Amino acid sequence: MSQARTIAQALLAKLLTRETIVALAFVVMLIIFEALTLTVSFRSYITKLEQREYVIGLGGFFVVFISWTWAIFFFRASLTSNYGTRVFCFLLFVVAVFFEYGYQNAFGRFSTVEDLRIALFDATNEQRRNSIIVYADWRAAIPCVAYAILLLRFRTRRRHSWKTLGIGLVGLACFLSLISPYTSGQFPTISLDAFLRTAILSPWKWASAYHGPRNAVNFSSPRRPQNNIVFVVDESIRGDHLGINGYNRATTPYLDELLAKGWLYNWGIAASGGTCSEKSDSLLFTGMTLGELPDTTFQMRRLPNIFQYAKAMGYRTHFLDGQKDTYWLGTSYDKQYIDDWQPAPSFAVANDFDIDTVIARRISEVVNGSTGHFIWVIKRGVHYPYVTTFPITTAAEWQPSDAAETEIDPARREQLINTYDNAVKYNLESFFRALAVSEWRNQNLLVYTSDHGQTLSEHGERYTHCGTSMETAPTEANVPLFIISRESLSVDNQFRASHANLFATLLDLMMFPKSERQHQYAISLLEAKAGDSRPRHFWVGDLYEKAFNGRLLFDQ
Ligand SMILES: [Zn+2]
Numbered sequence: 436m437s438q439a440r441t442i443a444q445a446l447l448a449k450l451l452t453r454e455t456i457v458a459l460a461f462v463v464m465l466i467i468f469e470a471l472t473l474t475v476s477f478r479s480y481i482t483k484l485e486q487r488e489y490v491i492g493l494g495g496f497f498v499v500f501i502s503w504t505w506a507i508f509f510f511r512a513s514l515t516s517n518y519g520t521r522v523f524c525f526l527l528f529v530v531a532v533f534f535e536y537g538y539q540n541a542f543g544r545f546s547t548v549e550d551l552r553i554a555l556f557d558a559t560n561e562q563r564r565n566s567i568i569v570y571a572d573w574r575a576a577i578p579c580v581a582y583a584i585l586l587l588r589f590r591t592r593r594r595h596s597w598k599t600l601g602i603g604l605v606g607l608a609c610f611l612s613l614i615s616p617y618t619s620g621q622f623p624t625i626s627l628d629a630f631l632r633t634a635i636l637s638p639w640k641w642a643s644a645y646h647g648p649r650n651a652v653n654f655s656s657p658r659r660p661q662n663n664i665v666f667v668v669d670e671s672i673r674g675d676h677l678g679i680n681g682y683n684r685a686t687t688p689y690l691d692e693l694l695a696k697g698w699l700y701n702w703g704i705a706a707s708g709g710t711c712s713e714k715s716d717s718l719l720f721t722g723m724t725l726g727e728l729p730d731t732t733f734q735m736r737r738l739p740n741i742f743q744y745a746k747a748m749g750y751r752t753h754f755l756d757g758q759k760d761t762y763w764l765g766t767s768y769d770k771q772y773i774d775d776w777q778p779a780p781s782f783a784v785a786n787d788f789d790i791d792t793v794i795a796r797r798i799s800e801v802v803n804g805s806t807g808h809f810i811w812v813i814k815r816g817v818h819y820p821y822v823t824t825f826p827i828t829t830a831a832e833w834q835p836s837d838a839a840e841t842e843i844d845p846a847r848r849e850q851l852i853n854t855y856d857n858a859v860k861y862n863l864e865s866f867f868r869a870l871a872v873s874e875w876r877n878q879n880l881l882v883y884t885s886d887h888g889q890t891l892s893e894h895g896e897r898y899t900h901c902g903t904s905m906e907t908a909p910t911e912a913n914v915p916l917f918i919i920s921r922e923s924l925s926v927d928n929q930f931r932a933s934h935a936n937l938f939a940t941l942l943d944l945m946m947f948p949k950s951e952r953q954h955q956y957a958i959s960l961l962e963a964k965a966g967d968s969r970p971r972h973f974w975v976g977d978l979y980e981k982a983f984n985g986r987l988l989f990d991q
Contacts, residue, residue: 670816722938
């Protein structure tokens with residue numbers, strides 16, 4: 436008995452070293468500091484316990500406990516390790532903390548697997564640079580300095596070095612890999628763990644996705660198409676800031692003219708699929724509806740894309756991308772369906788804010804030359820920072836307008852809105868005037884919307900879109916939707932439209948036979964009547980992740 440007690444005492448003495456106590460205290464202080472400065476909530480687990488869903492609730496707390504315990508192990512190991520290991524631990528901590536505080540600053544949450552994919556593969560260098568400048572949170576320096584002081588106060592020893600650290604990282608990787616099917620990677624923890632979580636879960640989430648070719652469209656039209664179809668997806672244009680939608684500022688004089696001539700069929704304010712470009716574009720590309728989300732069987736990567744349908748109808752397909760220099764829409768199989776891919780560098784112009792004008796001229800050349808073209812356009816639009824999207828010296832109609840905005844300051848909200856409206860007006864006027872609709876020679880149909888709307892600091896937000904809260908997200912899903920056609924269309928624009936209606940609309944404009952369609956798509960705008968309107972929704976969750984239902988109501 437006394438021997439057992441001696442062993443227990445010896446074990447306790449070994450564990451309760453000065454390093455362990457300091458590591459424990461550091462983790463506790465980190466938890467408190469981040470609870471006060473960041474958005475870290477245990478609410479969902481408490482709700483689960485209240486709803487008597489003990490497995491999910493307690494399981495969640497267990498995962499949080501493991502991640503905290505792991506952090507104590509990490510800091511303890513680093514305090515007693517050799518010089519090289521310490522430098523590595525410190526650099527890992529700095530990268531993790533700045534990365535996660537940046538996402539917290541931007542979106543009020545830690546990074547996700549999807550964020551990492553977008554940051555690595557989908558974003559342009561310009562977007563990466565801007566995001567770092569806009570969202571860097573210098574409060575992240577506080578824990579970094581505290582950690583540096585701790586490391587300097589402990590003598591370097593050889594006892595714990597690469598081997599211990601390696602075992603710790605492998606252990607964390609094994610644990611997160613085991614739970615990867617059951618987590619969306621958003622459990623509350625500290626920033627270091629959140630960063631490692633995103634890094635470790637990413638390959639698992641990517642590996643479990645479908646990576647094969649899309650379903651084929653087994654139809655081939657015997658006739659050549661007699662029209663041209665242009666589908667324009669704008670960037671960050673909020674529906675209720677357009678003059679044609681009743682905004683109190685005349686942001687769209689040229690579109691007003693088209694409306695007066697009867698050439699513009701306006702559905703007013705529509706609901707976008709998502710509040711982030713990538714989500715909305717994926718939904719538009721395949722015609723998937725929100726009722727089919729989360730997409731746990733990867734239909735988004737299996738259903739035919741719009742280019743496949745266009746090619747089946749004999750269209751020459753074009754993809755004009757005003758934002759990116761590499762191909763990114765859909766999967767790696769999708770580029771083969773595009774006959775003419777024109778990335779952002781092919782619209783090079785003296786000022787980047789005139790890229791959309793160059794795109795409009797390019798569209799005019801194609802559609803006035805011949806019929807049989809299907810063109811998908813990703814406009815450059817007015818992505819934040821707005822000052823880079825219009826000439827501030829000549830087009831700042833609403834004042835005061837920011838001249839050099841580097842971050843969103845809710846205290847200067849009026850300036851933010853003025854700058855945004857100046858950007859919207861310059862961009863839409865220059866783009867649509869360059870399309871020269873009155874000079875169109877063929878039957879051209881242009882379907883227009885934006886990928887998402889915008890939050891303009893309504894509740895003190897420092898981000899502009901990709902939000903998930905019910906409070907702000909509806910303005911981020913608020914997008915314009917209209918068709919420009921000089922031939923008359925018989926439509927009922929009292930129907931409350933969403934992005935979901937656009938896929939079937941494009942198929943109808945191509946005259947793709949209904950019986951040959953591969954999927955049950957939402958109703959086309961050429962068919963929908965006011966009475967078909969239903970409460971509209973949009974998606975803020977992960978497209979593929981079942982752990983989180985991300986459907987929010989748009990019509991309040
Ligand atoms: Zn966007």
